[in-house]
């Protein structure tokens with residue numbers, strides 16, 4: 001008997017900031033959670049897997065129409081036709097959503113009022129679980145889960161922030177590893193934390209991670225966890241990649257490059273490596289150029305648009321590549337081509353004066369915020385982070401902006417490129 005454990009599918013995450021930036025790639029990238037879900041259903045059918053467990057946050061909270069739920073129900077119907085059973089719970093996101101839709105008869109959505117047990121005698125499996133009744137569940141749900149059923153393989157289905165593993169995720173339905181061990185189940189199918197994590201092996205306590213990354217903070221391989229049961233015992237637990245778009249930071253250290261041709265060659269090589277690592281998927285890449293190079297000022301200023309064009313060309317050549325952002329974080333090596341050292345030191349002094357002056361900082365921060373507010377609905381979306389993602393430091397943004405302003409100005413002054 002095999003079951004597939006997935007979580008945090010987040011169907012139809014809004015990704016408004018991304019839609020504005022991704023151009024013709026927007027539909028593909030924003031649609032990736034749906035595409036990955038279809039792939040998951042394909043996998044279950046092809047592999048003849050008996051049981052699918054979904055550990056919450058199946059769709060997002062903000063939907064105002066039934067599109068996502070109809071899509072979901074349609075995929076469940078595909079499984080129903082193949083005789084595949086599904087047990088699922090609601091997490092904080094789907095509990096927040098007020099929309100409800102009748103699912104095909106193969107789908108058991110566990111109650112949000114009390115934990116209950118779903119028995120599959122023919123499979124020898126007992127599944128214990130509870131849905132969230134609302135978004136902000138602060139009590140320990142696991143504490144009230146039923147005792148293990150003797151003679152069955154016992155699985156706990158739970159959307160939770162396990163103490164020490166929640167990271168930036170909100171501390172909903174918190175519990176400890178010991179709370180879970182104390183239930184004497186064989187496997188805990190968790191959801192909520194988006195990074196795949198095996199918390200324990202006897203019994204198994206697993207976050208499969210989200211099915212499809214939506215932001216750079218969810219970089220790397222995403223998928224579900226396939227569990228094989230033999231003679232009523234867990235025999236094998238393996239990660240199955242099922243994502244359609246891979247998010248990645250591509251770091252290119254250009255320290256060895258002294259000419260544009262060398263840099264272009266290195267760029268192409270690193271991007272090709274990143275594409276190969278993604279195994280043919282579309283890659284949403286943040287490209288970071290780093291290292292000390294005599295090309296620094298020229299890269300920063302990019303007065304004639306060479307770097308931008310070279311990056312675009314690399315993207316065309318590789319297909320299936322979208323640049324989420326390009327960050328030039330190089331440093332100027334000694335003997336740069338700046339002719340007038342008086343001008344250089346004047347620029348540097350001015351930047352440092354602004355940096356050290358509280359009044360000037362406040363003024364500049366206000367101007368930056370004004371621009372950002374005009375460009376995107378929220379600052380978080382600008383940098384492609386989710387609501388549970390990293391917190392932005394306004395001081396760090398200001399300092400980075402000052403550094404960029406200084407280097408771009410020096411680049412322009414050198415007249416090189």
Ligand SMILES: [Mn+2]
Pocket residue numbers: 057091092093159191192193
């Ligand atoms: Mn969640």
